[in-house]
Amino acid sequence: MLLQTQVWAFLLLQEASPIGWDPRSLWAQMGVPAKLVVILLFIMSAWSIGVMIDRLLAYSAARKQSRAFAPAVAGALKEGKLDEAIKIADRYKKSHLAKVVVAGLQEFQAHQMSPEISGDDIEASQRALERAEAIVHAELKRGISGLATIGSTAPFVGLFGTVVGIINAFKGISTEKSTGLGAVAGGISEALVTTAIGLFVAIPAVWMFNYFTGKIEAFDVEMSNSSSELIDYFLKRSQRAAAKR
DSSP states (O other): OHHHHHHHHHHHHHOOSOOOOOHHHHHHHSOHHHHHHHHHHHHHHHHHHHHHHHHHHHHHHHHHHHHHHHHHHHHHHHTTOHHHHHHHHHHOTTOHHHHHHHHHHHHHHHHHTSSSOOHHHHHHHHHHHHHHHHHHHHHHTTTHHHHHHHHHHHHHHHHHHHHHHHHHHHHHHHHHTOOSHHHHHHHHHHHHHHHHHHHHHHHHHHHHHHHHHHHHHHHHHHHHHHHHHHHHHHHHHHHHHHHHO
């Protein structure tokens, strides 16, 4: 392997004609399969960037609104104002906590119309909270699986371009009847460029997928804690109502 590397280095130094790395000339030298690979990689990159921007904005808004929503709804619930708590939740449309809490509040308020709040009513509110958690979790994950797919497949797409470039390099050797670097420079350049673009697309996608996964897990914990606290509130409220009767 070392000997082969030295031979290629010697050929590179001995090559008379300089190898240009101008993007336009390199694009012109590429074959149709390699061009399709590059176009596909750029489409994947554009899509992943769009998902990254969308998720960053969504998570930032969810975090910001949830921080404002939590103390406001806690104050309303402490005073026993369910209607006010629901109105507060409706004002924070992008908060993941508000989307979950309002589902439980609405379900509990519907059963509160009856003279007695049973354990089944509390369980119904809990199921409403669980359904809301599942829906919000799916909303938070929108597009994230695509980042994982791009992160895992982009290097292989680039590798396909690499294989095509190597094939073109050998074709150059057979066509020009020469083993000099000039005969294979175009194919090797094509192969290296597609590999580099594949890695350029995959690495940020993997990084952001892991980052977003951690964010979603944190949001899930917050929603679970809020649901648990709300159920505790419903139990205490129903117990106080029963004691007054």
